[in-house]
Amino acid sequence: MATLKELAKRTEGLVGGHRACAGCGASAAIRQILLAAADKPTVCGICTGCMEVVTTIFPFTAWNVNLVHNAFENSAATTSGMEAAYKALKRKGKIKGDINFIAFGGDGGTYDIGLQSLSGAIERGHKMLYVCYDNEAYMNTGYQRSSATPYGAHTTTSPSGKKIPGKQQKRKDLTEIIISHDPAYAAQATPGYYMDLIKKVEKALAADGPSFINVLSPCVPGWGYPSEQTMNISKMAVETLFWPLYEWQDGVYTINVKPREPKPVEEFLKLQARFRHVFKPGNEHLVEAFQAHISRQWERLLRKEEASK
Amino acid sequence: MKILAKTGNEAMAYAMKQINPDVVAAYPITPATEVVQIFSNYVADGEVDTEFVAVESEHSALSACCGASAAGARVMTSTASQGLALMHEILYIAAGNHLPIVIALVNRSLSAPINIHCDHSDTMGSREAGWMQLYCANSQEAYDSIPIALKIAEACGVPAIVSTDAFIISHCMDRLEVLEDDEVQKFIGEYNPKYFALDLENPKTYGPLDLQDYFFEHKRSQIDAFSKVLSTYNKVAKEYEKLSGRYYPAVEEYKTDGADVAIFTAGSTADTAKEVVDELREQGRKVGLVRMRMWRPLPVEEIKAALGKFKAVAVMDRSDTMADFGGPVFLETRGILYDLDKKPIITDYVYGLGGRNVEIADIVRVYDEISEIAKTGKVKKLVTYLGVRGEE
Amino acid sequence: MKDVKVECQRLMDWQELAKGCLIQEAATSRHFKTGDWRSLRPVWDSEACIQCLFCWITCPDTSIKVEDGKVVGIDYEFCKGCGICAEICPPKASAIKMVREEK
Numbered sequence: 072m073a074t075l076k077e078l079a080k081r082t083e084g085l086v087g088g089h090r091a092c093a094g095c096g097a098s099a100a101i102r103q104i105l106l107a108a109a110d111k112p113t114v115c116g117i118c119t120g121c122m123e124v125v126t127t128i129f130p131f132t133a134w135n136v137n138l139v140h141n142a143f144e145n146s147a148a149t150t151s152g153m154e155a156a157y158k159a160l161k162r163k164g165k166i167k168g169d170i171n172f173i174a175f176g177g178d179g180g181t182y183d184i185g186l187q188s189l190s191g192a193i194e195r196g197h198k199m200l201y202v203c204y205d206n207e208a209y210m211n212t213g214y215q216r217s218s219a220t221p222y223g224a225h226t227t228t229s230p231s232g233k234k235i236p237g238k239q240q241k242r243k244d245l246t247e248i249i250i251s252h253d254p255a256y257a258a259q260a261t262p263g264y265y266m267d268l269i270k271k272v273e274k275a276l277a278a279d280g281p282s283f284i285n286v287l288s289p290c291v292p293g294w295g296y297p298s299e300q301t302m303n304i305s306k307m308a309v310e311t312l313f314w315p316l317y318e319w320q321d322g323v324y325t326i327n328v329k330p331r332e333p334k335p336v337e338e339f340l341k342l343q344a345r346f347r348h349v350f351k352p353g354n355e356h357l358v359e360a361f362q363a364h365i366s367r368q369w370e371r372l373l374r375k376e377e378a379s380k
Numbered sequence: 381m382k383i384l385a386k387t388g389n390e391a392m393a394y395a396m397k398q399i400n401p402d403v404v405a406a407y408p409i410t411p412a413t414e415v416v417q418i419f420s421n422y423v424a425d426g427e428v429d430t431e432f433v434a435v436e437s438e439h440s441a442l443s444a445c446c447g448a449s450a451a452g453a454r455v456m457t458s459t460a461s462q463g464l465a466l467m468h469e470i471l472y473i474a475a476g477n478h479l480p481i482v483i484a485l486v487n488r489s490l491s492a493p494i495n496i497h498c499d500h501s502d503t504m505g506s507r508e509a510g511w512m513q514l515y516c517a518n519s520q521e522a523y524d525s526i527p528i529a530l531k532i533a534e535a536c537g538v539p540a541i542v543s544t545d546a547f548i549i550s551h552c553m554d555r556l557e558v559l560e561d562d563e564v565q566k567f568i569g570e571y572n573p574k575y576f577a578l579d580l581e582n583p584k585t586y587g588p589l590d591l592q593d594y595f596f597e598h599k600r601s602q603i604d605a606f607s608k609v610l611s612t613y614n615k616v617a618k619e620y621e622k623l624s625g626r627y628y629p630a631v632e633e634y635k636t637d638g639a640d641v642a643i644f645t646a647g648s649t650a651d652t653a654k655e656v657v658d659e660l661r662e663q664g665r666k667v668g669l670v671r672m673r674m675w676r677p678l679p680v681e682e683i684k685a686a687l688g689k690f691k692a693v694a695v696m697d698r699s700d701t702m703a704d705f706g707g708p709v710f711l712e713t714r715g716i717l718y719d720l721d722k723k724p725i726i727t728d729y730v731y732g733l734g735g736r737n738v739e740i741a742d743i744v745r746v747y748d749e750i751s752e753i754a755k756t757g758k759v760k761k762l763v764t765y766l767g768v769r770g771e772e
Numbered sequence: 773m774k775d776v777k778v779e780c781q782r783l784m785d786w787q788e789l790a791k792g793c794l795i796q797e798a799a800t801s802r803h804f805k806t807g808d809w810r811s812l813r814p815v816w817d818s819e820a821c822i823q824c825l826f827c828w829i830t831c832p833d834t835s836i837k838v839e840d841g842k843v844v845g846i847d848y849e850f851c852k853g854c855g856i857c858a859e860i861c862p863p864k865a866s867a868i869k870m871v872r873e874e875k
Binding site for chain 3: 088
Binding site: 476477478479537574575582583584585586587588590593594596597598600601602604605 | 783784785786787789790791792793794795796797798
């Protein structure tokens with residue numbers, strides 16, 4: 072695996088001058104991913120969303136690699152088309168050498184509107200990596216709930232009102248949905264654990280087939296925290312077991328980070344304005360329900376790891 | 381020259397085989413399923429080098445086509461009706477990004493009610509998307525139009541739809557004259573786009589975001605590319621004539637010399653109407669037919685020249701605009717003829733929705749009615765729904 | 773685009789645009805400076821820096837300058853002053869401090 076010192080000598084895939092918010096977790100993640108991929112030429116696709124909008128405002132692009140944007144829900148299908156073109160053109164001798172294909176999408180473009188496109192692309196076996204930069208809501212349009220939004224979170228379409236305290240449904244376990252497609256590689260990561268993310272990108276790109284990494288990407292305005300806290304919150308998500316770092320390959324689950332003493336989920340929640348209401352008197356049950364859900368998910372993951380050994 | 385017996389779908393699939401595109405991403409839909417099916421057989425038998433992507437929806441079909449085309453591949457697909465409707469969002473993106481994808485399409489009605497038979501509501505509903513549209517009258521024309529459309533698309537950076545009528549053409553066996561594979565290859569030439577996303581030496585960003593300062597300029601540039609399509613078509617159609625002996629003008633006139641009245645229509649109905657014209661001409665009646673083959677871009681001057689000389693014209697529209705003012709061909713044709721000092725009286729017959737058969741008698745009735753209009757100058761009914769029960 | 777830096781600074785007519793709605797060069801955002809978004813400025817102390825590169829790898833704006841694998845400073849043309857670098861800098865080094873931008 073490349074060390075930071077080695078990575079620092081590589082060509083950046085995402086350069087400065089993009090219009091992401093200060094402290095944006097997703098742009099840090101994409102930068103890290105492109106650095107990890109930079110030992111080979113890389114061609115990317117991207118869904119409409121925050122990252123596409125802030126990085127490609129004509130005539131300014133932050134991308135130092137080829138990028139194709141098509142629509143909101145079809146980065147997987149579009150990138151699969153590029154991969155098909157690559158195979159065809161390589162056969163004809165028009166293109167030489169290997170290319171990394173990476174498709175990016177936010178949680179809206181991946182968990183929700185683009186799920187079918189992603190499922191199809193993975194089932195078809197295209198050799199490409201799909202990265203979901205999961206910031207847990209539709210941030211580009213102003214923080215609306217998605218199926219990745221966690222239970223209890225306030226968003227502009229699951230507001231914490233007088234009667235209903237935030238989102239009443241649990242988040243969808245997308246990583247597990249993808250694993251059920253039997254891809255070449257699947258993992259969860261977050262940019263606070265950048266070496267873990269980089270290693271996973273290397274594994275995903277080396278895998279012989281479709282791969283998927285779900286990257287929890289803290290969002291300063293959407294989650295409501297000071298911009299310098301992005302990496303701390305990213306780490307806290309792992310330390311509280313809110314976002315387990317694990318990978319799956321050939322049927323085997325490996326949990327990459329097992330906190331010796333997991334912190335209560337409150338430690339993650341209390342850093343963010345989107346959960347402010349759950350700490351109001353009378354809402355104790357929300358935190359309890361949240362914790363119960365997190366613990367259950369973790370136990371289940373441990374059992375899956377154990378069973379797949 | 382080889383002569384084969386093929387249906388419209390077989391003819392289009394055969395043309396695709398001879399083109400041997402780099403990528404075909406497609407999804408089955410009645411009545412175009414056969415095109416996808418036959419083509420995947422060509423792939424399975426190694427008769428083409430194509431990377432065939434059997435996607436999970438038409439939306440993904442066109443999305444994958446866009447990715448492949450942006451990557452620098454020669455790309456084709458096939459669909460119909462609901463499939464084209466599901467592609468609708470991406471039709472605009474393919475066109476806006478100047479991706480010369482060709483769709484071998486079968487015209488079928490749009491739901492609801494669900495129906496698998498012919499009308500033109502699918503492509504007519506997509507006519508603002510920025511795709512060239514060619515409506516074919518028979519299998520031979522469908523076969524010939526595929527390489528013609530591809531060549532124009534790639535030359536202009538404009539995607540194209542070649543369509544046939546559901547079942548009437550798509551599933552009916554017809555005599556088909558085909559070119560040799562190498563003749564087709566020579567005609568279309570090699571595809572080497574200037575910009576392509578697999579160009580690793582010069583990374584670019586394809587499909588960026590335009591704010592208010594650039595969107596209009598990019599659209600204007602797209603409109604400019606589109607404005608070259610008709611002149612390119614006229615050249616390419618002549619070139620194809622040299623190769624095949626078959627010539628297809630954007631607007632076809634049939635027995636219009638000395639005619640007082642004419643029907644203006646598209647697709648297989650035009651072939652039926654030709655029979656009627658022959659019969660009526662034998663009876664000494666001054667009737668003619670004008671066939672609309674290209675409907676995007678609009679061959680404005682050709683339509684003016686073809687229709688301007690008549691006293692009365694009946695448009696036969698195989699779809700409706702829901703504008704309470706007839707079909708799209710009628711509405712747009714009225715706009716085109718507006719500038720003429722001397723213009724024909726023009727009425728509309730919306731017919732054949734959902735595969736309703738159009739009989740010889742129906743077409744005779746249309747000629748009778750416009751002949752009457754030409755004589756009296758009086759229009760009783762501007763828009764007639766022809767062949768629907770409960771209607772006069 | 774002939775000279776990207778120049779072309780990015782003016783509004784082009786439609787005839788000048790590449791057919792295909794694309795940005796013909798990579799990384800043209802280098803001509804769009806986001807440094808003026810900043811209200812806090814990171815100040816890097818080369819003496820205190822232990823070259824762990826944590827600030828570099830977590831910067832969302834590619835604004836930690838590196839040369840030959842080593843941090844050499846901060847790119848104030850793009851740095852938005854988020855403060856991630858100062859926050860992630862190991863406490864034993866504390867080589868980056870955030871200070872208020874002077875107007």
